[in-house]
Amino acid sequence: MGVKTMLPSYELGFYALAVTCAVVYSGSGIFEASRDSMNRKAFRDGIKPGWHYFGRKMDVADFEWVMWFTSFRNVIIFALSGHVLFGKICSMTVPQHRAVVYMLYGVLAVLGSMGLVYLMIILSHCLVLYSIALAKQKWLCYVAGLCCLASFKVEPFSSWQSGFVTGAFDLQDVLFYGGSGFTIMRCMSFALESSERKEGIYSIFDLLKYNFYLPFFFFGPVMTFDQFHAQVSTRELRRKDDEMRNIRVHALLHVGAIIAVDIFFHFFYILTLPSDLKFVNRLSDWSLAGLAYSNLVYDWVKAAVMFGVINTIAKLDHLDPPQPPKCITMLYVFAETHFDRGINDWLCKYVYDHIGENHDNIMKELVATIATFAVTTLWLGPCEIVYIWSVFNCFGLNFELWVQKFFQQEPFAKLEAKMSAAMSRRIRAVFGAANFWAIVLYNILALNSLEFALLVTKRLLLTGFPVSTLSIWFITYCGVQLIKERERILAIEEEKCDKAKVE
Known part of the structure; x- marks a missing residue:
């Protein structure tokens, strides 16, 4: 049924109230x-003194967030301000x-x-990937690019290369x-776009201009070379x-979000609490579900602010860069799930859509998703938890199609064709809630x-069944209807808008 199917306003009002x-x-x-738990010894490392205005301690378990907006705040502001200043002068x-x-x-x-x-x-x-691009062979670009990426993600090659870099500061490994990693992804995009170019090849100077654009260099997002070069x-x-x-x-809005997150961490220790499973196990099923959900929301906020x-x-x-990721609250479909839209666009263009084509064929979709998550696993860094994450999400994406x-x-x-559009939307939302x-x-x-x-899985599906399971499922159903x-x-x-443009 169509996306424009409408439900009664009183029903939507009830859903909003319930959520x-x-x-x-x-x-x-x-x-x-x-x-x-503010003064628990187990949380001593994750909860530190915060703003004295609130008289409360603050969750500082995410060292990246803390470093960005405390220790390295001035350095980041200085570097990016210089980029904006010189860029503006040059543009004029x-x-x-x-x-x-x-x-x-x-x-x-x-x-x-x-x-x-x-x-x-x-x-x-x-230089290596530019040399490979000269051959204009896509398969060679993939092989060389993935090998270069593996050299930064797989031991002992990653430690060998990082060992050449001297000095030590808190964000050195992250940078x-x-x-x-982002350099290799950009170089692969350059090589693949060069392979498709019918006449000649882009110069290495084009690659360097593409790769060393400072705002994108360390943390992304990745713009594919064709888009960046054209813009x-x-x-x-x-x-x-x-x-x-x-x-x-x-x-x-981004400044406001940064301040809001810092204030939030004075009252909700969502990152530190899960580190003590014995303590977390005392929470109610609803609080535990909210804790799991809020962790994902925070990761989205973090990505949205950074990007x-x-x-x-x-x-x-x-420039017209990739947009921030879609809010996790708005996701109930695996095909739309991502935390980095730039990497997602890169994977879709060069792997997922390239193999899966229109994504209607089950076997092609299976091969496309396996290839996509194989590259994603290498991008994230192969380890046990990443393997598990990849397998589950690959299964979820395929199961959705099945x-x-x-x-x-x-x-x-035939049954769906006979029922009303509103009822079809309700039934689909039930499945969407489970998917969420x-x-x-x-x-x-x-x-x-x-x-x-x-x-969380045990509490929601086994221990909490049927009361907590069904009630949380119903609330999620209400949320999906609002989405x-x-x-x-x-x-x-x-x-x-489309009609206005035509007229």
């Missing part, structure tokens, strides 16, 4: 658990050479932060592996109506721990 009450109830349990004076300025500034920033040896390692990989080569730099206003609004800040700078440079194909057969297709929790449980094991994921309503409204607005 609101459930969130408040679950959140109150997490708040009480956080308050009671010699816009045709702005990509060169971006590259030079990026090279100097990498040199200053990570040292000459690291820069040489990155350049050597760029080393982040910059290296950065534009000489006529014009902004759309209200574009600067939107950029300022988004910048303020949002980077995207804001990229937009100031007249169920869809199964219910397209007779007599289910499958997505949560399959991903929480990677974001938190396998033990915590097993505990579907939002999708319906967006679809109608998009249709109106």
